[in-house]
Amino acid sequence: MTNDTRPTIADVARRAGVSKGLVSFALNGRPGVSADTRERILTVAADMGWSPSLRARSLSVGRAFACGLVIGRSPDVIAADPFFPSFIAGVEDEFSVSGQVLVLAAATPGRHEEETYRGLAADRRVDGVILSDLRADDPRIELVSGLGIAAVTLGVPDIDSPFTSVSVDDGAGIRLAVDHVADLGHTDIAHVAGPFAMLHGRHRAAAFEDAARARGIRARTVETDFSAADGARATTALLDAEVPPTAIVYSNDNMAVAGLGTAQRRGLSVPRDLSITGFDDTELGRHLFPALTSVSTDARGWGAAAARALLQAIAGAVPEALALADPELCVRDSTAPPTRS
Template sequence: MAMRKPPSRPTIAEIAKQSGVSAGAVSYALNGRPGVSDETRKRILEVAREVGWVPSTAARALRGGGTATLGLVITREPDVLGIEPFFMSFVAGIEKVISARGYALLLQVTPDPERELQTYREWWSARRVDGIFVTDLAIDDQRLPIINEIGLPVVVVGDPAFSDGLPAVGSDDAAAANAAMERLAELGHKRVAHIAGPERFVHTHVRSDAMARAGERLGIQVVAEVNTDYSVAAGTAACHQLLDGANPPTAMVFDNDLTAIGAVRAATGRGVEVPGQLSVLAWDDSPLCELTVPALSALSRDVSAYGADAATMLLNVVNGSAEVKSVRSSVARLVDRGTLGPAPR
């Protein structure tokens, strides 16, 4: 059986032939350069669309025109990332913005921060991306000065106060933590635990500090903080650990929905009623929160809009906008679905 020959890519010469103009005129039109009339440019672009012509990113990069590609490296264990709702929604928001502008997203998952930095160096030296998103901002983040040194256009996804002067899109986690503690105070809770993400992350510290300050103001004791990897298993283990302690909390606040789901399963599995004996509140609402029994109360934010804001900012950075200001995006609101209740007597 004869091998099928793959279809050839449309060329400038073919577009020129169908448009009845020279190859040079097609080049001017497709690259937005002067040298052809508006009517001719319109005809050439129409023919290019009909034949499905797209620019070669490699050739475009060699001409200094960029690659029309943005990069995102996520440093996570693949098993955890595979069921993490946050990044799925975040990437969806990015795609919504960049695809409309003719850009693509290059996504890579790495096991450790050093490999993440190496990826940035490789991408930039090979001209594979025009700019990058940096997520999971850490305290004294060593990536930021290196990215600055490389000269790679970047938007930091995290608190602008910790972005080392780089443009950033951040969520007001302190305000959300205050809202959570105020609601728990209204319900009469005096002992609250915080089941957080990795200790190195900026948002872990911001949330923890805000909860502690709110607790002092409201008369609530934060009896424990447990750092996790955001997995269901980690949430299950944290719940068992806290309930087995000498001074168990009456409410638990989780930094993501997966750990909260694990905790609800652990609590109900050992006969602890949620919310009758234990209140549970998740951060980063997702459809998973509505599938649990009972449905999870959550600090809900529009993660897709968060990604869209980051994408809009990075496109502005890449395209040399005169002034790019860091912004706070995606303020969370408390959605009470059924896992918050009065403190047990």
């Protein structure tokens, strides 16, 4: 054994004065090894810093012990959105104790994204993938199914799918936000939505329109790409309207924070002149002034649930639809009754 290589079973066998087969039996807890010999082998292995080779383990069981998460958004949007770090932390909570490795990739939707999935599936580089940001008639469902790897979807696809889904009711959170500002007395509200090409962006926008209609109040929606910059653009457009809204319901905290800054730079007071709600209840939003009223969805818990479901799918579990707890609205200081009708 050289100084720049990890010790192998053969190295442990030579140091312990036994065969490689006996070392393998001892390290894997298999019968056929006396208690004294097993203890000696384990002691030698520990002293030498031996650890199991993931490569050897992968070859022996035909698995990669890696799972993929391909995010079909701009890297700039991913870097700025607090949802993804929290979600990935939840995935790692599960993978860190299961010996699984997360392979993360950002890819432009379309051909580049397809090539990324094919690359991950080639030579069994991953055992499964998490499909996020579902789209209408999402082509990734058929693509990943054809690649023969396990998968779970974040949300329920609008087409037939052979995969387990792990979802949160996007509409429930938006309805809570609309009812909250309506109860405060707002009758002219707006929604800064995500891209309608994404199912959760579309679901949130539809829920907003339905909730506003049920309350008999004026509503308008502006589509964005979920980025803070586009959230600021949408806010500017709404505030430049002949009759601006008195409350804006944002589809994520990132855009809500940008909207709050946009309003304040125009000399508006939040919430006296404009009420604002976010979505995802990020830590930053709680420390703003005023603190952000936001829909809480537990992104970290969602990541952990998705990781558990994917591990079960890899093990051959029957696909199912898993619904997580409905979101809650955390009311803080960015919402108040309107000062104008």
